[in-house]
Amino acid sequence: MQKCVKCNSVDGVIKSGFLRGKQRFYCKLCHFNFILENDDAKPTQKATQTTIVDLAKHLGIAPSTVSRALNGKSDISPFTRKAVVQAAIDLDYRPNLLAQSLNKGKTNTIGVVIPNVELPFFATALARMQQIAVDTGYRIMVCHSSESQAIEILNTETLISCRVDGLLISHSKETTSFDHIRYVLAKDVPIVHFDRVCNELDTPKVIHEDFKGSFDLVEHLILQGCRKIGIMLGPEKFYISQIRLEGYKAALNKHGIKVNEQYIVYSEMNKNDGIRVFEYFINLPEPPDGVFAMLSRNAIEMMVEAKKRQIKIPDEMAFVGFGDDTLCELFEPSLTVFHHFPTKVGEAAINLLIENIDKKNMLPSCTKSIPGELIVRNSSLRVLK
Amino acid sequence: MQKCVKCNSVDGVIKSGFLRGKQRFYCKLCHFNFILENDDAKPTQKATQTTIVDLAKHLGIAPSTVSRALNGKSDISPFTRKAVVQAAIDLDYRPNLLAQSLNKGKTNTIGVVIPNVELPFFATALARMQQIAVDTGYRIMVCHSSESQAIEILNTETLISCRVDGLLISHSKETTSFDHIRYVLAKDVPIVHFDRVCNELDTPKVIHEDFKGSFDLVEHLILQGCRKIGIMLGPEKFYISQIRLEGYKAALNKHGIKVNEQYIVYSEMNKNDGIRVFEYFINLPEPPDGVFAMLSRNAIEMMVEAKKRQIKIPDEMAFVGFGDDTLCELFEPSLTVFHHFPTKVGEAAINLLIENIDKKNMLPSCTKSIPGELIVRNSSLRVLK
DNA sequence: ATGAAAGCGCTAACAT
């Protein structure tokens, strides 16, 4: 059937398994293994990019000389350098960053893992990170965990495999196990946590004033006359849920108000979760007269519901939220918030990481808290007499 | 002063320039060049990652065998494979994607250039792209042009240098020259335009129903009784500004309304630009009774202004916008929009790109238009009798 | 079934 490509005999040829999905043959006569190449592979011969060797050949010099010229090394004649630079332009040369990185053991790439870019906080923080990255000669590889622990772990693995120089991470809602982070630490890859940090590991972190923000918002409600204050938190295991709850309790304590467990609700912070929590609150024997939602968006959803029921905001029920955005500002009534400056968080996080990369990860880990600001608006500002 | 590290003599040693920022010495006696290493460099000897060679040594076999075992090749004994896999686990091996990519000439990475993740459209489209990328074994490298042509060009260069397998791009507001895209085409790197496309180049594109959307919105205003319809476009050179303007004109024509240049305004679509454009409209001798803003956000800003002046929406002035988001839905009055399904756009764009990558960029370029949907809300819905 | 060797594109040490 099949002729041996070496000795041209037909008799001794047998099939001998598969190689890369292709039938392999063996000729018993000349002891030769071979595969049939379908020769439509070669023509696709990609318009391969110009390399340093191409430049070297073109100029009749050594590749290393080209490299030196292109990298601004000192020991090279101005004449040669000019020629090389010109050739690079003529032949449309672009350095292969893969090769450079492999060689240098540094990629100049930072990996970022975030749960969801659609949350304005992350979008803004990310935008700022990108800016700084460009300015400092880094690239950014973003991965979305889509709020899934499994994907988050996968993302982390991928970025490590890409040999990013460092990692910025904000955990998904689901994340409760941190072995993937321990692995990163073990490999001595610099990492910085931001926003949704992990408190059981000793990593550098950039956080908000979660306690103070929560405290300020709740105290503000109290000063506006609220006494029955509801709080809509994120998932219970969430570190920032816990901290913000503490701020809430501290404010109540300071003003001698007893904590009522009925007013404390955990949630997934999904779109429209505010509606369900509002239902719960409003059906309590004594509905709250002030509500603090950890995600501003949820606070607004509650206000929409409240308005539907003709509840007067802020007089019958006041609302506040953590984190500012366009919606909070433009919605009516505009929402009182603790603004947590996503830009500054992104900035601090990436700067801290770059510093750690530069210092070979020898810096002691520290926690940087970005000061926030209470912005009082109509959703809570009662006309006091 | 300086002892020769080879012959230990002091007399013949002279300085001989710098190498990598360090003083170099030359010993005339033994003709030896040397540099003084400050020996704190070595200790930092990075906890380098396990390689395929480490595994090979550990098992006493050849690196190539390890590679075969790990890549599920057929010609390997099950016993060896098991041993290799176990060793990989024991030694915490992760493949170096840089090396793999360099070797294979494929990175499995897609580059994405967007103007601004803070625009909900891009955030959503990006999120969907990421999902699909993960599912199909690709990684995504996102770059932000921050609406700057210069940065966009830089981004494109960077991604090409990273040897991404393909490029998804949506142009910045500023972009009027497309040489960087021509360069990508010349290098035969697959590229797909989405949303803000470039019409002077023959590339695959994913777009919205810009004409139809614009037409539908304007016709809707007309059917609600508007006769003096203002339009707030993006930059004049913007391809989608032009198309949407055509849709606007077509709708007016169909209903026998004369186009009035006064009602056509170009803008940068920045935050708060809606306010200024509203000022302009309202100060016209005959202010419009209906306004279409290309960016929904700007429409909402106008409504805020209108409400401040006690203008009745939609009866005295109706508003519509292109593109839906939370804000449009929750603002009062809620905004009538042409929803353009960012998710679908992202999905179509990345799928088209992956197909092009698989087919070695041999596919003819096509333009895919994602059907949108008119969502009528209170900002334009008049009570007609 | 396995090993040896070449090569992806680049840089850096070592010569000269």
Next chain:
DNA sequence: ATGTTAGCGCTTTCAT
């Protein structure tokens, strides 16, 4: 100032 060589980690021929 420039060429030669080795090596980054991996895959893939080729040989056995």
